[in-house]
Amino acid sequence: MPITRGTRADGTRPSVPLGAIAALSGVASVVGFLLVLEFASGLTQGWLSPLLPSILQRYDTAAASLNWVNAVYLLSSAVCVPLLSKLGDRYGHRRFLVVAAVSVAVGSVLVAVAPTFEILLLGRAVQGPLAAFLSLEFAIVRERAGSLAGRAIGLIVGALALGGSAGLLLSGVARQHLSLSATLWIPAALMILMVPVAALLVPETTLRTTGRLDWAGAALLSAGLVLLLAAVGNGSGWGWTDARTVGGIAGGLTVLAVWVRFEQRVAYPFVDVSLLMRGGLGLPVLAGLFAGAELFGSQAASALYLGLPASTGVGLGLTVLQLGLVLLAFGLAAFAGTWLAPRLSERAGSRTALAVGALLTAAGYVLTALAHDAVATFVIWQVMVGVGNGLVLATLSTYVVTLAPADAVGISSGLLNTARTVGGAVSGAAFAALMAALSTHVPGVAKPVTVEAGYVTVWLACAALVIVVAALAFRLPANNHDPEGRRGR
Secondary structure: OOEEOOOOOOOOOOEEOHHHHHHHHHHHHHHHHHHHHHHHHHHHHHHOHHHHHHHHHHHOOOHHHHHHHHHHHHHHHHHHHHHHHHHHHHHOHHHHHHHHHHHHHHHHHHHHHOOOHHHHHHHHHHOHHHHHHHHHHHHHHHHHHHHHHHHHHHHHHHHHHHHHHHHHHHHHHHHHHOOHHHHHHHHHHHHHHHHHHHHHHOOOOOOOOOOOOOHHHHHHHHHHHHHHHHHHHOHHHHOOOOHHHHHHHHHHHHHHHHHHHHHOOOOOOOOOHHHHHOOOOHHHHHHHHHHHHHHHHHHHHHHHHHHOOHHHOOOOOOOHHHHHHHHHHHHHHHHHHHHHHHHHHHHHOHHHHHHHHHHHHHHHHHHHHHOOOOHHHHHHHHHHHHHHHHHHHHHHHHHHHHHOOOOOHHHHHHHHHHHHHHHHHHHHHHHHHHHHHOEEOOOOOOOOEEOHHHHHHHHHHHHHHHHHHHHHHOOOOOOOOOHHHHHOO
8 A cells, every 4th residue: 555745735645655765765875875985085085185294294205205195196096087987887886886995995094004105105096996986976876866866966076075175174173183193094994984884885786888898998098197197297396398297298198199099999998989079978078177177276276375374475374273164164165066056957957057157166266366365255255166166066977977878877977087187187287387486485484485466367267267167068968867958859
């Protein structure tokens, strides 16, 4: 006998099949566990940056070497994200989510107990699969959540943003009261707990891609990305005209071009390039590149401006705790944007939601460039940026997941995440060089200080990047899950 919920206007009760309620409950539980995993992922990703000065002191290494703490993780993730995403499509997404969680837990423990700086870098490399969580989770949601997939993806992206902001705040607070080792054990313990969550509480997907795995294509893609990112990430230290930098960038781009040609000729390619060129995925992946360049490129500049003391003549002089609270507000704003994204897409379409998010983000950066002398004003503009970024990231992710073939959701969303990473690496290096060029010596301050024009230039450049995303939004083909796509069928 069906159970009922609610009352119609005429006083009768509509019947809701018990199976439908059980299905909704099952979707909610799956999404809930994935939210926990992604929040933990974000917290772990944000945890280390505030601890870099303590790491420098513990290992008595050169300040320039600290760049490798993030560079090694970036290079590892560039290899792991496409590979684990493709393996998930072939052998099961939950299975490789567990593999990724185990690897991250082991890497986090290595970082916490590392007796030398080299072991710490090894731990960071082993943490690389952390960046693959998102694409594997998207594939699980696509299969399990059905028509609710868009809303679930928005919440998962929001959990990542919120976790990252919480990590930046809580690691600084923890370090004030705990030793460095104890502080590093917090994300390690959390990731150890995530292994049984992924293994026992997340369901496996059932659809599999067929054919042999293209290991040669995987190797070419990985080699091209590693060469490119290694050169870009070290360009400031090596020098942009250094043979290693020029050779790495040229070599990486050449290998990627060879990879594209190779993938077009094999029977079972690692990535079906036709999906990018003719299948509609190329433009959203390109938009992801510009969105990642804006998001990751702006973070260091904005955080530095907030934390610089007034004695430098620029900056707002926030304490570590105050800075963490501002970054947490940004994370909450991004979460709000990811919550709004599927609702706006359902009413106006993905293209409109993406354009609105990009233009809101651009407006926030322009206003930040115009008025940034008071903390309250700065926070208001950055909240706009946060909401806009949440809209952009959630809308792009949902668009790619729903457009991708059912047996290629993992690799398709993995390419989007990799494009964001590459965009962030390139813009981060370019903005660092720009800020170094627009710096001056301030009496009483040991290191050169970037002048106000340097920060303004970065914010305006970020506005230009997301305006490109808005322009690309209107060129995207209508998604069949959107209102205009359904009308066009």
